[in-house]
Amino acid sequence: MALHSLRFRLVDSPTPLGAKRRARRAAWLSHTFPNLAEMTVLDLGGRVESWAGVPVRPARVHVVNLEPLPAALPDWAEADHADACELPERILNRRYDLVFSNSVLEHVGGHERRRRMAEAIRALAPAYWVQTPYRYFPIEPHWVAPGMQFLPVSARVVVARRWPLAYTPGKSYEAAMRQVLTTELIGRAELRYLFPDATVRNERLAGLTKSLIAVRA
The missing domain is CATH 3.40.50.150 (Vaccinia Virus protein VP39)
Structure with missing residues (x-):
């Protein structure tokens, strides 16, 4: 990425x-x-x-x-x-x-x-x-999602795929996982x-x- x-x-x-x-x-x-x-x-x-x-x-x-x-x-x-x-x-x-x-x-x-x-x-x-x-x-800035950075990886992937304020909601599981694992505040x-x-x-x-x-x- x-x-x-x-x-x-x-x-x-x-x-x-x-x-x-x-x-x-x-x-x-x-x-x-x-x-x-x-x-x-x-x-x-x-x-x-x-x-x-x-x-x-x-x-x-x-x-x-x-x-x-x-x-x-x-x-x-x-x-x-x-x-x-x-x-x-x-x-x-x-x-x-x-x-x-x-x-x-x-x-x-x-x-x-x-x-x-x-x-x-x-x-x-x-x-x-x-x-x-x-x-x-309090707001994770990349996805504009409250408290997302404190969630387990699996929950962050769900947010990355479904949160409506994300840049590209609806992305694949693999793409969401890659972005979550390479975003560490x-x-x-x-x-x-x-x-x-x-x-x-x-x-x-x-x-x-x-x-x-x-x-x-």
């Missing part, structure tokens, strides 16, 4: 609320990194088009994803088809100013793979910004363990922490 195929719906949905929250996050990013326009950025699990309309665009963006590569790229971007937890040497041997990842850490497949991704992030640049939905927000303690040199910020909705952002500026 592509790292980008399940997105944080309460943030990245194509609605006015989603657009507002994307703009707020972009403002946070440019405020945290005042030299963003001069930086080279490695985006793990993102898309080139996500950077095209931001108020402040980095000088160079290198996107790494498991999706097929774009047919054409702007002159400020490059793209690689690769696993963020098993980056090839051609990427590991490079250095960037900033590593960025948005709603990907919860999809890579278990703690050990999250640990490997975190190690690469911390080694590839002096600064990073890693956002992930918060496990203890994490809490603050694990994020601090993975990124011990980070400041952890709260992104809130209705006063509740909706997502966490590990930042090393």
Whole structure:
């Protein structure tokens, strides 16, 4: 499954609320990194088009994803088809100013793979910004289903197949199981363990922490 195929719906949905929250996050990013326009950025699990309309665009963006590569790229971007937890040497041997990842850490497949991704992030640049939905927000964000993340796997598969607010209700058992098993929300303690040199910020909705952002500026 592509790292980008399940997105944080309460943030990245194509609605006015989603657009507002994307703009707020972009403002946070440019405020945290005042030299963003001069930086080279490695985006793990993102898309080139996500950077095209931001108020402040980095000088160079290198996107790494498991999706097929774009047919054409702007002159400020490059793209690689690769696993963020098993980056090839051609990427590991490079250095960037900033590593960025948005709603990907919860999809890579278990703690050990999250640990490997975190190690690469911390080694590839002096600064990073890693956002992930918060496990203890009352609504599971990918399916917009209350408390779904706390259910047994079999019950989550039923929700993934039948819940009307899911992107594609009615999917096959195999597809639902694959998505459920590759969507594992994490809490603050694990994020601090993975990124011990980070400041952890709260992104809130209705006063509740909706997502966490590990930042090393």
